[in-house]
Amino acid sequence: MNAKNAVMLSDEDLRYAEKLVEDGRFPSVSDVVKEGLARMRKRDASSDPLAGMADEIRRRMELPEDQRIPLEGDTMFDEVRAFIRERKATRKYGV
Incomplete structure (x- = not known):
């Protein structure tokens, strides 16, 4: 209209x-x-x-299932922090 x-x-x-x-x-x-x-x-x-x-x-x-971050219950934030630390460690200059 x-x-x-x-x-x-x-x-x-x-x-x-x-x-x-x-x-x-x-x-x-x-x-x-x-x-x-x-x-x-x-x-x-x-x-x-x-x-x-x-x-x-x-x-x-x-995203394909193997690229997702599995998160379960109370450990969710610990798993996310560990994932971020791993990613930073594998990148040049930790960024």
Whole structure:
């Protein structure tokens, strides 16, 4: 559904939007505004830390079983710390 709404643009913003239309980059000033809003929504979604965590969890779930860190009960943090120490020890300069 599309809703019609009047939007106030500064003279500078209107000139820029009209130039984008004249250059053939957008079919209308309305489409320039829509693109700007779409980019803002995308940026807001990517700055959401939970969205990033969800992507990382999905990525890790796709790893083969032998590349996953097995974690069980109360020993979970000890196992993670040991894994990190092993990784640091095998990397150049411990980083």
